[in-house]
Amino acid sequence: MNLIKFEDFSFKYDQAQDFVLKDIKLNIESGKFILLCGITGSGKTSLVRAMNGLIPQFYHGEIKGDVFVKGKNTKNVPTSTLSRDVGLVFQNPENQLIAMNVEREIAFGPENIGIPWDEMDSRIKECIKITDIEHLRKKAPFEISGGEQQRVAIASILALQPEIIIFDEPTSLLDPKSAIQILNLLKKILLEKKISTIIVIEHRLDIVLPLADEVILIDKGRIIEHGEAHYVINGEKFLNSGVNIPKCVSVFQKLMNQNIFTGKMPISIEETKNLINSIK
């Protein structure tokens, strides 16, 4: 089923000269862990702003085409309604935090949409567990470290249990082990069908690629590649796009250029190991 559908959508910010999104045709399906990548300024954040109505309702500008979230046109349906379907964790978590303490921060969303107390309690517990912030419950969200804030921002969106969750660089402030743990737990709740689809914007591709079912590659406001992860990373467009190619991919890319290796390039260290084992 199509959760989000872009129909020839283009957008230009009021203060900008050029369109930031150009002729976007895109279907986001359920059951997917999707990596959205592209270089700085390519339009990733703008694309996801158009997925929950922030564009055009909060960011004004010139629009062509339409975006539908579960059939609702994002031009007409208020963002407050759309946010029940689509949860967005911003690039900079600090800007998202408002409450007195971490516990209140996480409860804020579910409370506002009238989730009963006992359910809320169990949701909060689960989100706190996933993001490992039990020790921060009573702290003020402005008086914790950058990575801790990022965890709280993730937890407070998870607590809303939207069908679609979008993370704009969720691991940028997380320490490496926690980044992998949290992403794996997100993948797990996706597989348990507690959420329908996860979209992750990342520059640290090495961390997200091993989990990705699909990759969307955006360049100068256009989607230039969209498909299964191996398919995309083996393509010229991806390799020449200027994104951070993980080292294991880049090693095999070099070997391929030297005609020493042919075949599918490994997406992760696990796949690299299997590859080496297979020729032993």
Next chain:
Amino acid sequence: MENDNMEKKLENLQILVNHLTYHYPDGTIALKGINLNIYSGEIVGIMGKNGAGKSTLIKTFNGLLKPTTGTVYIENDEVNNVLMSKLTRKVGIVFQNPDLQLFANTVEDEIRFSLKNLNFTKTELENQINLTLEKFKLKKFQNRTPFTLSGGEKKRLAIASIMCRNPEIIVFDEPTIGQDAEGVEFIRNLIKEKHAEGKTIIIVSHDIEFAIDNIPRTILMADGLIIADGPTNKILSQDQILNIGSLISPQLIKLSKFLIDLKIKVPEDVYIKENMVQFLGSYFKDKMGITEGGKQ
């Protein structure tokens, strides 16, 4: 000889931290007794789990946070006894979150404000602004509000606004966040350039792939303490250290360990990309009977 080195080193001591503790007003003890020497011209990484105290530690270097107990010396000045303006001129910190650093109405004004009080004439000032905007590829955003820049663009502006002041000691809190390949390369070159000029560079980062290639010495923090201090490749390959530091090994260290476990003989520095390419190249050729010029 040993003694000579010792004296030379002491003479170059630029940051000296003794028994430093820091308590936040709400009672959180973020630093629990830090001892640290950083020498002039070094490139030093600080890594460690979220909440370990990294950002707190570097905020004591420019007087933003005052030690609760213990001392921090920047060159010969104890941070408690020196004017904040002198410290901020000497120590430039690019903070983790650019939104907390940027406030001007335009990108250009952001740089102009940074250069204030540096005794430039009007022409020199305009010249400097221009040079900075060009160097940091911000020229096309000159008249834009920093608020409307993309994540990576904002980070670049935050870095530019500190670097244009040309501080002696440069501290980056997570410089590679939100950077694409070109952005990472830009930061790598910036660090190289400043290192060549003799600046001291401190980099707080979770980016293990960047650290292994660009940072020779790494300090690992956990729970308000320094738990390891040594060559980055050693820190990032010892399981016990990785565990307490909430770190993982960079991809090519993992791969070289895997090769070693297979009893394959690998060169010592095979975790460097070029070396790995060369090694796997000859390994594959050998195994698959490939001759020069391609696959049979």
